[in-house]
Structures are given as C-alpha cells and as structure tokens.
Amino acid sequence: MVFHHIPTQPQHAQAAPRVGILLVNLGTPDDTGYRAVRRYLSEFLSDRRVIEGPPALWQPILQGVVLTTRPRRSGKAYARIWNTHKDESPLRTYTRHQAEALSERFAAQNVPVAWGMRYGTPTIAQALHELLEKGCDRVLCMPLYPQYSATTTATANDQLFRALMRLRNQPAIRTLPSFPDNPAFIKAIADSIRLAEAEADIPFQMVVASFHGLPEEYVRKGDSYRAECERTVVALRKELGRDETTLPMTFQSRFGPTKWLEPYTAPFIAGLPEKGITSIAVVTPCFMADCLETLDEIGNEVREEFIQAGGQEFTLVPCLNDTPASIDLLEALAHQELAGWL
Ligand SMILES: C=CC1=C(C)c2cc3[nH]c(cc4nc(cc5[nH]c(cc1n2)c(C)c5CCC(=O)O)C(CCC(=O)O)=C4C)c(C)c3C=C
Numbered sequence: 001m002v003f004h005h006i007p008t009q010p011q012h013a014q015a016a017p018r019v020g021i022l023l024v025n026l027g028t029p030d031d032t033g034y035r036a037v038r039r040y041l042s043e044f045l046s047d048r049r050v051i052e053g054p055p056a057l058w059q060p061i062l063q064g065v066v067l068t069t070r071p072r073r074s075g076k077a078y079a080r081i082w083n084t085h086k087d088e089s090p091l092r093t094y095t096r097h098q099a100e101a102l103s104e105r106f107a108a109q110n111v112p113v114a115w116g117m118r119y120g121t122p123t124i125a126q127a128l129h130e131l132l133e134k135g136c137d138r139v140l141c142m143p144l145y146p147q148y149s150a151t152t153t154a155t156a157n158d159q160l161f162r163a164l165m166r167l168r169n170q171p172a173i174r175t176l177p178s179f180p181d182n183p184a185f186i187k188a189i190a191d192s193i194r195l196a197e198a199e200a201d202i203p204f205q206m207v208v209a210s211f212h213g214l215p216e217e218y219v220r221k222g223d224s225y226r227a228e229c230e231r232t233v234v235a236l237r238k239e240l241g242r243d244e245t246t247l248p249m250t251f252q253s254r255f256g257p258t259k260w261l262e263p264y265t266a267p268f269i270a271g272l273p274e275k276g277i278t279s280i281a282v283v284t285p286c287f288m289a290d291c292l293e294t295l296d297e298i299g300n301e302v303r304e305e306f307i308q309a310g311g312q313e314f315t316l317v318p319c320l321n322d323t324p325a326s327i328d329l330l331e332a333l334a335h336q337e338l339a340g341w342l
C-alpha cells in the first residue's frame, strides 16, 4: 500500500488545529457528449450502494445495454439545461457557488471550504487534498442531501473514507447528518414556494412535493429515505397551512423495471387536469441545487405532459441553490456540527 503524504506542518510543531468544510453533491458529466456521459453514468451505476444486485449479473447489462443507449438520451437532456455561459452543468455551477459563498461566511474564522462530487469531477479526494494542503486536520463533510439515503448520503461518506484509506496522516472527520425537518430548511423551502406564488398569475390549487425516487426494495430493507421525505412534507404542510390534498408527496426519476416508491410524479401530475386541477407548482425539496432531474424532467417533460392534459399554470419552484437563504442554512448546519471545534 502506498500512502499519500501531504506535507503540512512540521511534525514537531504543535500547530493549532485547523478546521475545513467539504461540500459533497452527486456529480454530473463533464460535457454532454456520449463519452463523457457514458463515463459518468458508468461510475454512477457501478456504485454498489446505487445498484445493489450482484455485479456478475448487473455489469453485463450495464456495459452491454444501458451504456449503449442511455448516454445519448441523457446527453440530449443535459444539453437542454446546460449552463452554456460556464460550459458546465447547473449542478456543478450551484455547488461551486455554494462553496464560495459559504467560504466567505467562514473567512473570519479561517475555515476553508472545498467541494467535491461523488461521481465525476472534481472528485471528493481532490477536494479533501485541497483542504489538507491548507493544513486542515479536522474536516466536516457535508453531503448536500436533506433526506438520508444509503444511495446518496452513505455513498458520499464512503467515498471520503476511501480517500482517507490512502493517507498516512488522517484528519479527524465529522459528517453532517440529514436535516429533513430542520426548521431553517423548512422555512427556506416554504419561503421559496410563497415567493413563487406571489410571482405567479394565479394562486396554486396544489403544490406537488416531488422527491427523487428509490427502489421500494431498498426502503423495505431499511433505508430511512421514505420516512425522511415524509418528515419534510409533514413539516412543510404545517408551515404552509396545507394538507395531503393541496400538498401531496410524489416520487420522480424512476430507473429500470423494478417497483420504485409511489406515487410516480409524472402520471400523478398528468392526471390532475381531469380532476379540475389546472394551476400547480412543483417543489423538489430533496435537491439542494437545480439539476437535470428538476430543470429537465420536471421543468420540461412533466410540464409538457401537464399542459397537454389540459393544465394551464405550471410553476417549477427553484431549488435553494446559491440564494442567501440557502447559504444561511448551510452556515447554520455547519456551525451546529462544528461545536467544540471552533
Ligand atoms: C439507478 C438508480 C438511482 C438511484 C437509486 C438514485 C437515487 C438518487 N439520486 C438522487 C439525486 C440525483 N440523481 C440524479 C441523476 C440520476 N439518477 C440516476 C439514477 C439513480 N438515482 C441516474 C441514472 C441519473 C443520471 C441522469 C439520467 O441519466 O437520468 C441527479 C442529477 C445529476 C445532474 O447532473 O444534474 C441528482 C441530483 C437522489 C437524491 C437519490 C436518492 C434518493
């Protein structure tokens, strides 16, 4: 085993501890072409926390079938939402902005903030090394997922610990727990809905809270994701004075033939106009930043289906992204987790 040695403080010096923050999100392809999207999807869909079945069965299907067709289709979808100004995906733009803004909030305390992606670049290992080179010996890892899932939160932390396995001198680590009904989080989401409604032509008859889906089997085996999504929705209903009928919970982005969490967002929303519901908003409180799943799947595909079914007003409520409310939330979460370290 070869261990990385990052030259930091001289070994004999008793330097003051230095804290760093590492923001982690899912990741995204480097460009919208077949090869880049294939590389990204291959890394993503080879993660055994994401696809739990035996690799001997899954890898031939993934490499031989899924990765011959899907990269082209997904690449076209990414092209529709691409940040052409920066030539990168919105998820990357927002994650970087979040890190930069959070770093300003912690500048006075001399706490650097780095950001990495679970799949694709910049990698979590690169982000960790950036902090180590700045002399950090204590790192707070913040997976940017409000609701826990083994397929997101746990694999982000796994990847950090894989990078730590290669270090001779490891920093101390804390990881941010999920925050599904944190009052500041709920208030920020509720405010984003209120703002969208104030800007819309007519009031929303319904606000659909759409969460990224998960195979039902993972939840049956104990993944707490569904229960945490429910905690978010229950708190949001309370904050906004809505109920199950005016603020329902749905699940999007189903992948593959197995049963995923229900109800599925797209058919649910396409069925609303025939029930007389023609003015809706969709909010996606499982994402801290707008991405393919919000901007294209909801903002383009689901919107079109709703309008074709007779819907009239469709508002996609933006994710918290790099708004002041979002950075306030990240700052508060970090401060809470850094108790005793700062
Ligand atoms: C195949 C299984 C998948 C599981 C399980 C899964 C869980 C999951 N994902 C997110 C957040 C995001 N997913 C995104 C894209 C995306 N997700 C899957 C598959 C699973 N996700 C795929 C194949 C893709 C790629 C795009 C595509 O080809 O459709 C994204 C967007 C990334 C971007 O670049 O914009 C996010 C964010 C959560 C929160 C979650 C579990 C609850």
Ligand SMILES: [Fe+2]
Binding pocket: 212, 253
């Ligand atoms: Fe996903």
Ligand SMILES: [Fe+2]
Binding pocket: 253, 292, 293, 297
């Ligand atoms: Fe999708």
